Amino acid sequence: MQEHVLHLQGIRKCYGSGDLQTEILHGIDLRLQRGEFAALIGPSGSGKSTLLNLIGLLDRPSSGKLEIDGEDIARLDDAELTRLRGQRIGFVFQHHNLIPAFTAEENVAMPMLVARGRPDRDMFETAGRLLEQVGLGERKQYLANRLSGGQQQRVAIARALAMNPALVLADEPTGNLDTHSADEVFSLMREFNRHQATTFLIVTHDPRLAARCDRIIELIDGRIASDSQLS
Numbered sequence: 001m002q003e004h005v006l007h008l009q010g011i012r013k014c015y016g017s018g019d020l021q022t023e024i025l026h027g028i029d030l031r032l033q034r035g036e037f038a039a040l041i042g043p044s045g046s047g048k049s050t051l052l053n054l055i056g057l058l059d060r061p062s063s064g065k066l067e068i069d070g071e072d073i074a075r076l077d078d079a080e081l082t083r084l085r086g087q088r089i090g091f092v093f094q095h096h097n098l099i100p101a102f103t104a105e106e107n108v109a110m111p112m113l114v115a116r117g118r119p120d121r122d123m124f125e126t127a128g129r130l131l132e133q134v135g136l137g138e139r140k141q142y143l144a145n146r147l148s149g150g151q152q153q154r155v156a157i158a159r160a161l162a163m164n165p166a167l168v169l170a171d172e173p174t175g176n177l178d179t180h181s182a183d184e185v186f187s188l189m190r191e192f193n194r195h196q197a198t199t200f201l202i203v204t205h206d207p208r209l210a211a212r213c214d215r216i217i218e219l220i221d222g223r224i225a226s227d228s229q230l231s
């Protein structure tokens, strides 16, 4: 097992081409150890989503080295990147991205269905267990669009954990929620982190939530401006 779930060295990202090319990330060095619970903060436009997209293997860096769970992504073709993303990374977005006409259970089973190619009993058992862990065991047969915003985000967390990923990337996971639901969703991520040693990297604009992380990484103008260990 790799000690570092994530290792970035000199990561740069440019958008556009020719004279219109703009560099957004200017050489990011970052390591995340297994079991870390880290916040990524920074002003709007500082490059947080751009960085998360690279780490989430949704886009490739313009240069630099990116390793996920010991795999150097430069060596992987697009199909291998998709496999690595599906198996090792979980995503929680601000807008939960659940399939509204599917039940909570079907939504959580979806990553397992995609990986295995056909439904089996085990994936629904796993989905049911995860939904119990996020406090929605009674509602697993509810359609996603019949659940409240906070409940939908809890389903999204269960779905992100369905493949037992090494790393969960959360982009403003509580941005749409009232304070109480935001606290609940945050506490759930924390519990999974403590009990399963899942590594979390969470983009948040909420200083109160960032202060509940172990580490705060601050991005300003495409550079890491500060990186502080809180516990």
Ligand SMILES: Nc1ncnc2c1ncn2[C@@H]1O[C@H](COP(=O)(O)OP(=O)(O)OP(=O)(O)O)[C@@H](O)[C@H]1O
Pocket (backbone or CB within 6 Å): 015, 016, 024, 042, 043, 044, 045, 046, 047, 048, 049, 050, 051
């Ligand atoms: N596909 C793209 N093409 C060109 N420029 C882009 C693209 N995506 C992002 N940018 C630019 O990159 C910069 C960083 O954007 P990014 O979304 O990563 O910031 P952010 O820190 O996540 O901001 P916010 O907190 O507002 O979500 C911005 O100036 C943005 O306009």
